[in-house]
Amino acid sequence: MSPFRAAATAVSAESSALDAEIASVVCSLCDRYGIDSGRVYVTEMGGFRGGLGNAIPIPVPFRRIYLVRYHRCIREADPLALRGLFAHELMHVLQYSRARYSDLSRFIVRYGAFSATAALKTSFYFDWVRQLEHLTDLMAVKFGEGESIAAWKRFKADATTRGIIRDSWDHLYLRDAEIDSLAADEVNLGLRIGRCVAVLRAKDSLRPFASETS
Ligand SMILES: [Zn+2]
Numbered sequence: 001m002s003p004f005r006a007a008a009t010a011v012s013a014e015s016s017a018l019d020a021e022i023a024s025v026v027c028s029l030c031d032r033y034g035i036d037s038g039r040v041y042v043t044e045m046g047g048f049r050g051g052l053g054n055a056i057p058i059p060v061p062f063r064r065i066y067l068v069r070y071h072r073c074i075r076e077a078d079p080l081a082l083r084g085l086f087a088h089e090l091m092h093v094l095q096y097s098r099a100r101y102s103d104l105s106r107f108i109v110r111y112g113a114f115s116a117t118a119a120l121k122t123s124f125y126f127d128w129v130r131q132l133e134h135l136t137d138l139m140a141v142k143f144g145e146g147e148s149i150a151a152w153k154r155f156k157a158d159a160t161t162r163g164i165i166r167d168s169w170d171h172l173y174l175r176d177a178e179i180d181s182l183a184a185d186e187v188n189l190g191l192r193i194g195r196c197v198a199v200l201r202a203k204d205s206l207r208p209f210a211s212e213t214s
Contacts, residue, residue: 003043003067006030010037018075025083026068029090032143035097040090045069051169052156053085055092057104066093073164077155084152087145091136128200130172135196137174138182138189146183150176 009023022042030037045054052071057064068089074082096104113124123129140149153176159165174182182189 003041005038006040006042006068007037009042021079022070022082022086025079025086026090029083029086029145033090033094035090035093039063039065039097040068040093041065042068042070044072052152052159052165053089055089055096057093057096057099057107059101059104064097066096068093071159071165073159074155078151080148080151081155082152084140084145084148084150084155087140087143087148088136088152091140091143094139095132095136126172131196131199133173135193135200137179138193138196141179141183141189142193146179150179150183153179 004019004023006023006026009019010027012020026040026042027037029035030040052074054069056067056069058067068086070085070089074085077085096107099107110125110128114126114129117123137149153173156165157176182192
């Protein structure tokens with residue numbers, strides 16, 4: 001399937017039911033996060049060893065666009081879990097949209113090095129990626145997506161149990177019970193966000209994290 005542009009598909013009568021549902025969810029989350037949905041392209045990916053989705057910045061001349069990919073098994077997900085997947089991936093898009101070009105190249109190098117060595121027990125940039133993945137979930141929860149993020153994690157755990165994806169990477173991500181508890185505790189949520197930002201800032205000064213605690 002070729003990538004479809006979320007903003008265009010949401011209003012197209014020719015799109016498939018799933019494309020239209022995804023486009024509608026993506027546009028609604030973009031509105032909530034303050035992202036230009038006209039820059040977000042969505043596509044299905046084939047077999048994937050790691051997770052159920054990812055988000056990639058594509059710096060085209062004078063215009064930055066974002067590719068959000070999802071595993072085909074999300075066709076089986078309920079609407080809440082589907083929303084949770086895109087809530088997480090679009091939070092990455094928000095981080096990319098706040099980044100300078102030099103920051104983006106660091107994102108790409110670090111995730112690339114992490115993925116290339118992910119089969120090893122000690123992957124390059126593991127701690128950096130782990131903190132950023134935690135922050136990504138926590139920021140989505142702060143935007144009111146606690147229920148959907150937790151539903152997506154339960155769907156992911158089930159997909160792992162059924163062998164649809166190889167590994168749910170529990171050592172990298174927050175679990176559904178942690179999300180449920182943080183969504184109900186604004187003070188603790190703020191503290192956890194602050195801690196993630198402090199760790200990420202101690203490693204470097206990427207601009208996307210400059211305002212997360214304000
Ligand atoms: Zn992520």
